[in-house]
Amino acid sequence: MATHNPTQKAPERETFKIPIGPQHPALKEPGHFEFAVDGETVTDATVRLGYVHRGIEKGVESRTWIQGQYLVERVCGICSHVHATTYCLAVEKLAGVEAPPRAQAIRSLVAELERIHSHMLWLGVAAHEAGFDMLFMYSWRDRETVMNLLEGITGNRVNYSANILGGVKCDITPEQDAAIRAGVDYLEERTRHYLDVVQNDTMFMRRTKNVGTMTREQAEQMGVVGPTARASGVPRDIRVDAPYAAYKDFPVNVITETAGDLHARFVVRVNELFETFRLIRAILDHLPEGDLQTRVKRKIPAGETIMRIEAPRGELFYYVKSAGGETPDRVKIRTPTLPNMASVLELAVGHQLADMPMILTGIDPCFSCNDRMITVRDTHSNQRDVWTWDQLRKYGMNAAQ
């Protein structure tokens, strides 16, 4: 290091750390990673999360059951529907009602369309991290198709708000049915091309084959979920393990790969798209007739429950507790990024610095969904402080003045 400033201490033989985030071109969301490198090889990795803690769980507690649904839908900007669905299913379980079959089928249908949207978005982001912008631009162009379909069904492109406690708000008309089928046909053809690229592009394979390999044992030990686990050969899918909504009537084939490297994660996600296309057609073919909603009382009986569903990134977990009033007593959300995050740090060691963005993207991280707490850390003394609710409140009021 060239040091010309005399006040600057000459660095001792210490590890050279590359910080990535919270503001960095590789991460569009704030998270802070520190990679200790020896030349180009990573020797240690640490993560600091919590930059986008928004207090949603606390926010839900001070709102009514119905308002809560709209708030949790905003936990994630990509997979918004799964949050609302999990919340609704949990609350319906507490209230002792069940949405009609047609509503459940439409919930699954929108969830699968959302999975297409999420996986295509991921494909583009991951390709961009590898410096393959061609795939990035093309997959995002085609993603517009599914976003238009979702807009056609629900009226919204991102936060669809298709759910309501006790059912869904939107129906599938014959015109929409035809539009979805046409869109899915187009996407299936495009996805076949992407599978070809992912599996056969030599230059791309140089960056994915044998990078970030996670064995089945590691995957089970670290408890990773979703496509990341399935790429390591762990057949873990909530849609199969604990079917919810309409998945009992429309069974899902679990897609797994055994290699466990980045290449396998690409192949698993792209192959899951084909399964999703099949599922969407099956749901449209056998869409049950009937009502869209059942009535749910304003007050939910006291009790507690958990609900798990398979988000595009893996298992999404909700704990909902009611004290018998008009507002939830406690809502706890665990998004799939949290269990997967540990695997990034584990896999990073020994790889090249250039592979870091790809390994991180390999789990399809979503930081703002993930952040539940803030640790206030003094950067000089490296001391951590845990603030109590009262302290935080006082701090907030002082800052506002």
Next chain:
Amino acid sequence: MNTLVAFLTMVIFPGGLFLLFVGMMYEWLDRKLVARFQNRIGPRWFQPIADNVKLLAKEEVLPEGVHPQLFYVLPVIALSGALTAALYVPMFGFEPATSFNGDLIATIYLLSLLTLSMGLAGANTLDRYSLVGATRTLTQLFSYEAPFLLALLGPALIAESWQIGEINDYARDHWFILTQPIGFVVALIGLMGKLELPPFDAPEAETEIVAGAMTEYSGRGLALFHLGKGVELVIGLSLVAAFYLGGLANPIDFVVKTVLLLGFLASVQALMTRLRIDQTVGLWWRYGALLVLTQYLVVIIVEGTIA
């Protein structure tokens, strides 16, 4: 009068300002082509000019811990190196402004000044992205430079001259792309490595190290480096076209041949995934250097048999 003509040649046309302008136009064409290949709209024709004017007008931030003189002078050296190199090359199909025996070697080293300056500029700062970027830039310099030089020496060997002007004249009735196809490919890919174009953009991989060696540069310094790269793109394309594509006889010849080459470069940029730096080094020394040496051997043997 002669002094005036020489001055105009250097400052206005075909060197100096005109060259900077053409450099920016070629940069635009490259960006536009890549954008169209990627199904994007791409920038408008004056975008690089607007970028550079804006950068030149902006404040240049001197980061803490750098050697100030070095920080300010390196971009100037980089750009002047590239502009000086243009004097020996038949730019736009005109005769080179000046030449001497062996100016091919001098030109190649003048062109390397840009990469060298960028490496030093990165190493000059305390920024961690810059340091990693500088290491990668210099590593890349050592991997593509030898094969690139060897690839340009191929035609020189046949033309029996190390003077760019003479090789250009000789190449007009000898299309070296037909007799030395490997050399042509290596020279073109070497040019991409030199300009850090994808897939050889590991030194400035934005998803890893932000902007590599250039991370701490802003304002004028950054603009000068950018302009230098644009000029080098034009010179590099002219060199390859002059040596391998039947020489450059007039401006139309120049435009047709260099734009064709640029189209090829743009499609390679769009189609490839970025190589890691270790993969880049491996590619050049394992394949690039060996292939071009094989080409050499063939050329020497054939020459010997004919003679």
